[in-house]
Amino acid sequence: MTKITFIGAGSFEFTRKLVRDLLTFPPLENATISLMDIDPERLDFAYESVQKIIGLGNYPATVEATLDRAEALRGADFVVVTILAGSIDVWQHDIEIPKTYGIDTNIGDTRGPSGIFRALRTIPVMLDIARDMERVCPDALMLNYTNPMVMLCRALQRETSIELTGLCHSVQGTAEMLARWIGAPMAEITYTCAGINHMAWYLDYRWNGQDAYPLLCRAVSEREDVYNEEIVRNEMFLHLDYYVTESSGHNSEYNWWFRKRPDLIKKYCLDGAGWNPGEYAYILKEYRKRETGWRDEAKRWFAQETPISLECGHEYAAHIINAIVGGEPFGFNGNVPNDGLIDNLPAHACVEVPVWASKKGLEPVRVGSLPPQCAMLTNLSAQIEEMAVEAALTGNPRLVFQAIAHDPLTAAVLSLAEIKAMVNDMFRQNRDYLPQFEHVEV
Amino acid sequence: MPKITLIGAGSVVFTRNLCSDILLTPALQDSTIALMDIDPERLAQAQELVRVIVERRGLKARVEAFTDRREAVRGADYVITTFQQGGLEAYALDIEIPLRYGVEQCVGDTLGPGGVFRALRTIPVLLDLCRDMAEVAPTALLLNYVNPMAANCWAIDRATGWPHVGLCHSVQGTGEMLAGWIDVPYDEVVYKCAGINHQAFFLEFCRGKEDLYPLIRAAIERDEIYAQEPVRIDLMKHFGYFVTESSGHASEYVPYFRKTAAMVTEELVPRFKDGVNDWFDFGRTGGYLRHCLKRLDESRLVYEEMIAGDTPLPTRRTHEYGSYIIEAIETNQPARINGNVPNRNLIDNLPSSCCVEVPCLVDGNGIQPTPVGALPPQLAALNRTNINVQELTVEAALTGNGEAVHHAVMLDPLTAAVCTLPQIRAMVDELLAAQTQWLPQFKELQTK
Numbered sequence: 001m002t003k004i005t006f007i008g009a010g011s012f013e014f015t016r017k018l019v020r021d022l023l024t025f026p027p028l029e030n031a032t033i034s035l036m037d038i039d040p041e042r043l044d045f046a047y048e049s050v051q052k053i054i055g056l057g058n059y060p061a062t063v064e065a066t067l068d069r070a071e072a073l074r075g076a077d078f079v080v081v082t083i084l085a086g087s088i089d090v091w092q093h094d095i096e097i098p099k100t101y102g103i104d105t106n107i108g109d110t111r112g113p114s115g116i117f118r119a120l121r122t123i124p125v126m127l128d129i130a131r132d133m134e135r136v137c138p139d140a141l142m143l144n145y146t147n148p149m150v151m152l153c154r155a156l157q158r159e160t161s162i163e164l165t166g167l168c169h170s171v172q173g174t175a176e177m178l179a180r181w182i183g184a185p186m187a188e189i190t191y192t193c194a195g196i197n198h199m200a201w202y203l204d205y206r207w208n209g210q211d212a213y214p215l216l217c218r219a220v221s222e223r224e225d226v227y228n229e230e231i232v233r234n235e236m237f238l239h240l241d242y243y244v245t246e247s248s249g250h251n252s253e254y255n256w257w258f259r260k261r262p263d264l265i266k267k268y269c270l271d272g273a274g275w276n277p278g279e280y281a282y283i284l285k286e287y288r289k290r291e292t293g294w295r296d297e298a299k300r301w302f303a304q305e306t307p308i309s310l311e312c313g314h315e316y317a318a319h320i321i322n323a324i325v326g327g328e329p330f331g332f333n334g335n336v337p338n339d340g341l342i343d344n345l346p347a348h349a350c351v352e353v354p355v356w357a358s359k360k361g362l363e364p365v366r367v368g369s370l371p372p373q374c375a376m377l378t379n380l381s382a383q384i385e386e387m388a389v390e391a392a393l394t395g396n397p398r399l400v401f402q403a404i405a406h407d408p409l410t411a412a413v414l415s416l417a418e419i420k421a422m423v424n425d426m427f428r429q430n431r432d433y434l435p436q437f438e439h440v441e442v
Numbered sequence: 443m444p445k446i447t448l449i450g451a452g453s454v455v456f457t458r459n460l461c462s463d464i465l466l467t468p469a470l471q472d473s474t475i476a477l478m479d480i481d482p483e484r485l486a487q488a489q490e491l492v493r494v495i496v497e498r499r500g501l502k503a504r505v506e507a508f509t510d511r512r513e514a515v516r517g518a519d520y521v522i523t524t525f526q527q528g529g530l531e532a533y534a535l536d537i538e539i540p541l542r543y544g545v546e547q548c549v550g551d552t553l554g555p556g557g558v559f560r561a562l563r564t565i566p567v568l569l570d571l572c573r574d575m576a577e578v579a580p581t582a583l584l585l586n587y588v589n590p591m592a593a594n595c596w597a598i599d600r601a602t603g604w605p606h607v608g609l610c611h612s613v614q615g616t617g618e619m620l621a622g623w624i625d626v627p628y629d630e631v632v633y634k635c636a637g638i639n640h641q642a643f644f645l646e647f648c649r650g651k652e653d654l655y656p657l658i659r660a661a662i663e664r665d666e667i668y669a670q671e672p673v674r675i676d677l678m679k680h681f682g683y684f685v686t687e688s689s690g691h692a693s694e695y696v697p698y699f700r701k702t703a704a705m706v707t708e709e710l711v712p713r714f715k716d717g718v719n720d721w722f723d724f725g726r727t728g729g730y731l732r733h734c735l736k737r738l739d740e741s742r743l744v745y746e747e748m749i750a751g752d753t754p755l756p757t758r759r760t761h762e763y764g765s766y767i768i769e770a771i772e773t774n775q776p777a778r779i780n781g782n783v784p785n786r787n788l789i790d791n792l793p794s795s796c797c798v799e800v801p802c803l804v805d806g807n808g809i810q811p812t813p814v815g816a817l818p819p820q821l822a823a824l825n826r827t828n829i830n831v832q833e834l835t836v837e838a839a840l841t842g843n844g845e846a847v848h849h850a851v852m853l854d855p856l857t858a859a860v861c862t863l864p865q866i867r868a869m870v871d872e873l874l875a876a877q878t879q880w881l882p883q884f885k886e887l888q889t890k
Contacts, residue, residue, distance in 0.1 A: 190774060192807055329778060339813060340787040341813065356778065358776075359632050360633075360634070363778075365811070366787060366788060366813045
């Protein structure tokens with residue numbers, strides 16, 4: 001019997017959708033679902049929702065809920081991690097302090113000054129989880145959804161013996177968007193996508209085996225609606241020749257080209273029609289909305305009268321777990337150590353490549369080299385994040401500063417002295433959440 | 443629907459099995475199957491056998507036959523090679539000439555003087571085929587079943603870069619055998635196998651997370667098990683891991699088992715106590731050649747029985763990877779195979795670009811090899827002794843440099859254990875002279 005543990009199970013919508021999908025697979029219908037969160041109220045909602053799904057589907061599965069992490073992990077086969085270390089009050093400063101220095105951040109959960117400070121706070125928590133796993137479920141596979149993906153996965157891959165892969169919806173989400181643009185049914189699309197999380201590139205993108213890039217190029221350059229849906233990414237595509245994953249807002253932060261001046265932000269980052277064109281602090285707005293709205297949303301779900309569908313949705317962690325316990329093999333894009341996978345990214349860095357799940361476990365596919373114009377940008381982030389992980393694990397504030405000093409957006413806006421002052425400000429604000437740092441003066 | 447071309451389709455039993463696999467695959471039942479052979483009589487037999495399957499199953503597949511290779515390949519999506527250049531006539535020379543110099547080959551299709559000359563004959567044909575594909579089937583994937591696998595695939599990669607994968611059933615065949623020895627259902631077993639073709643090693647053999655090697659170690663102590671695979675079991679006892687090709691093959695890739703006729707007949711053959719070793723005559727020199735000659739006589743009988751309807755149609759696919767690969771590419775449903783591909787950072791401690799056999803994942807994106815890392819050093823060292831010979835063989839085949847042929851055979855582990863350098867030189871010269879008709883790339887020979 002398979003035990004699947006959710007750490008951060010209070011992510012109500014995610015937990016119930018993944019459980020719904022998991023239980024549709026015959027080998028998993030008698031699974032033990034163990035839910036853990038530090039917030040008892042959210043945990044209760046999640047527990048009730050899973051019970052409801054089990055009841056509706058008449059599954060032999062069992063569900064348990066606990067605030068005790070080690071208890072939840074004991075004997076687990078799979079551990080799904082969706083945590084957020086610290087409330088909005090803590091991480092709003094990741095975005096607000098840089099803004100006072102002129103750095104305009106849209107999401108700030110991946111890289112750059114905000115992403116790096118999020119990593120500094122979250123890595124100790126992730127390490128605690130992994131250390132617990134080493135004690136009570138050393139053979140379990142961790143599926144991590146928590147950001148910043150690259151730095152968290154790399155820290156764990158480097159420091160612990162736990163097997164893990166990082167999962168994100170950006171690869172398949174973008175692939176579906178591109179298919180829609182060219183009018184192709186997704187079932188007829190194949191692609192090879194590789195790079196690092198939130199900055200992976202479709203090295204090829206095919207419709208029924210034929211290169212679909214010419215069609216994409218025509219759609220982006222000739223159709224206004226297509227261009228406007230993803231202005232930043234379309235600009236990148238038209239100039240770098242390969243399409244990149246994650247939203248335009250995210251990507252506008254990862255390079256020098258889009259947010260260093262107000263006129264550029266206005267031109268590229270405000271008017272896009274996609275879900276996140278790139279306005280300032282979009283993430284704060286969203287989370288504040290969710291902070292007040294999640295309870296009502298959960299209650300609405302329980303109250304709804306139309307039968308709740310138990311059909312399998314798109315949470316691909318369910319397919320991965322099913323494949324490993326002996327079901328249908330499943331290919332996905334996962335975040336794994338770069339051991340011979342991408343030649344022109346740093347060895348051992350956390351890369352996002354095609355991975356196969358089967359009863360053999362996880363097997364990443366070798367990709368070769370990225371095109372140089374993509375590798376250049378991706379390398380810059382990958383190397384900065386290697387530095388940040390080193391700094392986070394050794395508690396070295398100066399190395400944190402040096403990592404941020406190389407961040408392209410930061411470097412395009414600020415002098416070295418200004419960056420140093422900003423990083424010191426951020427450290428002071430975060431002092432209580434950085435136990436691994438003996439001192440925090442750059 | 444894909445067009446699948448078989449080159450060397452006159453291997454009627456293999457053709458019939460592979461086509462039966464294809465026709466048992468729902469997504470491929472409307473395929474066009476193009477059969478090609480230079481022997482019109484065997485080609486007609488092969489076509490008849492496949493046609494009978496299509497007809498009895500009431501399928502829509504088309505079956506075409508060609509003696510012209512380029513026409514068979516035109517428009518193909520997949521080209522599968524199963525030919526034997528020079529046939530049994532050349533093969534007999536591969537065995538008989540070296541035997542006169544004391545080189546006792548049992549199978550002689552992989553390494554050793556036999557393997558070297560088989561590669562020299564085969565590579566020009568494969569390169570011609572790649573040129574045909576470039577002109578008339580530019581998107582075709584080549585699935586090569588022709589031995590010697592490693593040298594052939596390496597030459598294709600080095601000379602043409604044509605997309606290809608080399609296929610053999612030794613990995614899954616051995617996996618099934620080991621599972622049987624320890625009484626674990628094969629579909630519960632997972633393994634990691636890597637190295638070079640015919641000398642890949644099961645680095646892991648597990649059920650879930652349970653390591654099954656302790657059970658294998660116990661099994662090989664049983665007499666009836668040892669009687670099936672004495673050479674491979676000895677190799678495992680001394681090198682630590684189980685290897686993929688049969689004991690007959692395995693005995694000739696290393697210097698330890700068959701240095702003299704007496705060693706073969708008095709020490710080696712008596713240890714093959716189990717009847718499963720009949721197909722290579724229990725390790726005797728030339729054993730597999732004799733099996734092939736006998737099989738030639740039998741194949742007409744097999745054919746007649748099949749045509750007469752005396753042989754029931756297979757209802758299940760064999761373990762050959764061919765149909766699974768084509769299905770995975772056509773349907774984008776993943777399959778996991780062990781394939782022979784160029785070593786581009788796949789095995790760290792084997793030479794770059796040599797042909798390695800590693801786990802590959804197949805789907806709509808094609809053949810995607812997985813990196814294995816480093817092999818245990820003693821296994822990599824064994825592989826390298828074989829790769830040395832392959833490298834020189836490929837060099838000779840592609841450049842027509844006769845000296846490289848001599849060097850290849852001089853570095854063959856079995857030959858080197860038996861012969862002096864002058865003996866090897868004389869033996870290679872004799873082989874070159876005897877096989878000139880199949881060696882167009884050696885200009886000096888042609889003018890002699």
